[in-house]
Amino acid sequence: MEKQDMSFPFLPGAGAPEELQKLFQQLTQGFENLARVKDVEVGCTPRKALYREDKLTLYRFQPPEGQAVDIPVLIVYALVNRPYMADLQEGRSLVQGLLAQGLDVYLVDWGYPDPSDRFLGLDDYLNGYLDRCVDVLRERLGRERLNLLGICQGGTFAVCYSALHPGKVSNLITTVAPIDFHTPDDLLSRMVRHIDVDLVVDSCGNVSGDSLNSLFLSLQPFRLTGQKYLGMLDLLDDEQKLANFVRMEKWIFDSPDQAGEAFREFVQQFYQQNLLVRGGVRIGDREVDPHCITMPVLNVYALKDHLVPPAASQALKGLTGSIDYSALEFPGGHIGLFVSGKANKLVAPGIGKWLRHRS
Amino acid sequence: MGLDPRQLTWQLLRDAASSVQGKDPGQWKAFAEERIDEVRRYWEDAMGGLRAAATQWSSMREFAALGSPSAMLPFFQFRDWLQALLDPAQAWGGGASELPGLGPHRNQQEAAQEVVRLSGELRKTMLEFNLYMAEGIPEVLDRLRDRLSTFDVDAENPLKSSRAVYDLCVECFEEVYARRTAEESFSRLYGELNNSLLRLRKHWLGQLNEMLRGLGMPDQEALTTLQKRQQELRRELRKLQGELQTLREAGSAPKQQQAKQQKGVRQPEKQAASGAKARKAGGRKGRARRRGGAASGTTTPGASPGNTSGGA
Numbered sequence: 001m002e003k004q005d006m007s008f009p010f011l012p013g014a015g016a017p018e019e020l021q022k023l024f025q026q027l028t029q030g031f032e033n034l035a036r037v038k039d040v041e042v043g044c045t046p047r048k049a050l051y052r053e054d055k056l057t058l059y060r061f062q063p064p065e066g067q068a069v070d071i072p073v074l075i076v077y078a079l080v081n082r083p084y085m086a087d088l089q090e091g092r093s094l095v096q097g098l099l100a101q102g103l104d105v106y107l108v109d110w111g112y113p114d115p116s117d118r119f120l121g122l123d124d125y126l127n128g129y130l131d132r133c134v135d136v137l138r139e140r141l142g143r144e145r146l147n148l149l150g151i152c153q154g155g156t157f158a159v160c161y162s163a164l165h166p167g168k169v170s171n172l173i174t175t176v177a178p179i180d181f182h183t184p185d186d187l188l189s190r191m192v193r194h195i196d197v198d199l200v201v202d203s204c205g206n207v208s209g210d211s212l213n214s215l216f217l218s219l220q221p222f223r224l225t226g227q228k229y230l231g232m233l234d235l236l237d238d239e240q241k242l243a244n245f246v247r248m249e250k251w252i253f254d255s256p257d258q259a260g261e262a263f264r265e266f267v268q269q270f271y272q273q274n275l276l277v278r279g280g281v282r283i284g285d286r287e288v289d290p291h292c293i294t295m296p297v298l299n300v301y302a303l304k305d306h307l308v309p310p311a312a313s314q315a316l317k318g319l320t321g322s323i324d325y326s327a328l329e330f331p332g333g334h335i336g337l338f339v340s341g342k343a344n345k346l347v348a349p350g351i352g353k354w355l356r357h358r359s
Numbered sequence: 360m361g362l363d364p365r366q367l368t369w370q371l372l373r374d375a376a377s378s379v380q381g382k383d384p385g386q387w388k389a390f391a392e393e394r395i396d397e398v399r400r401y402w403e404d405a406m407g408g409l410r411a412a413a414t415q416w417s418s419m420r421e422f423a424a425l426g427s428p429s430a431m432l433p434f435f436q437f438r439d440w441l442q443a444l445l446d447p448a449q450a451w452g453g454g455a456s457e458l459p460g461l462g463p464h465r466n467q468q469e470a471a472q473e474v475v476r477l478s479g480e481l482r483k484t485m486l487e488f489n490l491y492m493a494e495g496i497p498e499v500l501d502r503l504r505d506r507l508s509t510f511d512v513d514a515e516n517p518l519k520s521s522r523a524v525y526d527l528c529v530e531c532f533e534e535v536y537a538r539r540t541a542e543e544s545f546s547r548l549y550g551e552l553n554n555s556l557l558r559l560r561k562h563w564l565g566q567l568n569e570m571l572r573g574l575g576m577p578d579q580e581a582l583t584t585l586q587k588r589q590q591e592l593r594r595e596l597r598k599l600q601g602e603l604q605t606l607r608e609a610g611s612a613p614k615q616q617q618a619k620q621q622k623g624v625r626q627p628e629k630q631a632a633s634g635a636k637a638r639k640a641g642g643r644k645g646r647a648r649r650r651g652g653a654a655s656g657t658t659t660p661g662a663s664p665g666n667t668s669g670g671a
């Protein structure tokens with residue numbers, strides 16, 4: 001039988017067959033590792049539930065043995081995705097970093113809304129749940145005011161809450177928080193701008209986490225649905241890196257459904273009408289006036305953020321009535337700000353230093 | 360005997376390889392450009408068809424609505440096929456979608472007409488959206504060709520693998536995608552696509568509700584009403600719990616004052632030392648509660664001990 005010439009000179013360097021062969025080898029050898037990392041764990045810092053209401057839980061993270069913590073900070077997470085992203089794993093945890101800075105860290109976990117939560121509105125979330133969590137901590141700690149740290153949509157919530165309840169917030173920290181929803185590079189905003197949100201909520205009730213995931217994936221469809229997984233093949237022989245990848249996958253696709261009414265209000269007032277910047281956001285029967293935010297503000301944003309472009313966060317500057325505004329720029333992406341090695345060195349220490357200076 | 364797709368692919372690869380086999384390796388660029396041009400031409404042809412379908416939507420509908428004399432059967436078979444594709448309502452009964460529903464099942468007839476109308480609307484929007492996205496492909500190919508031409512066999516960083524070519528393709532696709540999605544027309548088309556889909560879904564949901572009601576089962580509307588009432592009751596309960604807590608605090612205040620006074624008679628020296636501290640703390644808590652209740656219009660957390668756990 002004639003021996004086939006396997007050379008393929010289309011590309012200089014390695015030929016295509018050799019490359020394919022290498023790929024199959026990678027797959028075969030890495031298969032065991034892939035099976036081993038199936039059940040990755042997330043959330044590394046021990047925590048204790050302090051308060052529960054409906055699906056919400058208020059947690060306190062336990063500081064490491066011997067670590068004194070004296071400055072309380074309440075993390076307000078987004079309704080989208082789960083808050084363990086702030087405490088993903090050992091060495092990749094914003095929470096650990098904050099504890100190491102001597103901060104006493106609390107977190108609001110909104111839980112997974114189900115159809116019985118369909119009519120929860122932003123008023124219920126902010127003036128109800130969040131306000132009650134703040135009051136629990138004020139009473140427990142014997143303090144009139146707390147430090148708030150909002151993450152992503154939770155940052156937008158923290159801004160609104162601080163404007164509505166300025167007497168309860170001593171310092172406001174926002175991380176990758178959308179403020180101006182109509183910046184030119186905000187694809188997410190353009191995608192939802194002409195969607196009839198009333199039709200969405202009236203016909204779907206709660207909005208499924210899966211549909212939101214599809215929306216997020218469509219921001220960079222070729223990278224996020226194909227290239228990323230081809231890249232994973234390079235990690236197959238490193239169990240640790242593979243586990244990190246799978247852990248991130250778990251977080252990305254662990255998406256709670258969105259309570260219909262809150263979704264309607266958020267998309268219409270913030271994404272479509274951009275009222276936080278233009279003025280006129282209404283939460284319950286009150287209007288949010290950012291000028292009421294007179295406490296010190298630290299705005300942390302990521303320069304390579306494709307979900308919340310830096311300009312969308314930078315808009316906070318000059319919007320509030322605070323005379324003490326600081327910004328912390330992170331040279332990375334939306335998620336990297338919480339889980340990357342660079343973030344460990346920059347973000348938590350930056351927040352710790354800023355807060356200590358003002359406490 | 361059918362051709363094995365794997366053999367076919369391998370043959371194609373080998374054909375491609377043989378076209379530059381034994382030649383200057385630098386010719387791979389020319390080869391790549393040729394292939395890209397080929398794909399581009401093919402794509403442009405396909406696009407022509409899509410564009411025609413989108414822009415001539417109305418005229419095709421007119422054509423599809425013509426009468427059908429039997430002498431021209433083959434022609435009108437094609438017309439029928441087209442009609443069914445564009446507007447099933449027309450194919451269904453020669454303009455049945457335009458007729459009012461009659462008789463005891465008139466509502467069902469009109470509901471079915473609406474399904475057909477909304478489905479047609481969705482198909483049209485989908486076609487327009489797909490066309491818009493597909494129009495970016497030639498730009499992707501142009502970018503890819505330009506990008507490939509910058510690589511050189513002798514350069515310090517040549518393209519070394521198929522994977523590198525794939526990454527380059529992804530880069531080009533993402534760039535063009537980002538540029539096209541930045542346009543207002545994308546935003547409108549994307550919105551309309553979703554809205555057409557949702558209108559159809561809403562209509563189906565209405566039909567499903569009708570059916571469930573007919574079977575005497577709870578439908579989505581009934582559930583929605585219950586969900587709404589439940590939320591209203593939750594709010595009302597929170598408000599009442601807050602008021603109750605305020606009343607309890609108001610009621611216990613005189614007793615605490617009385618206890619303090621009695622304690623003061625027995626230990627006047629201790630009261631002097633700790634009184635200021637206690638007043639300060641008490642005032643702080645009281646202020647916190649009052650402000651919390653007023654601002655939220657709901658309640659204070661202490662109002663619901665049954666909901667707390669872990670020693671709040």
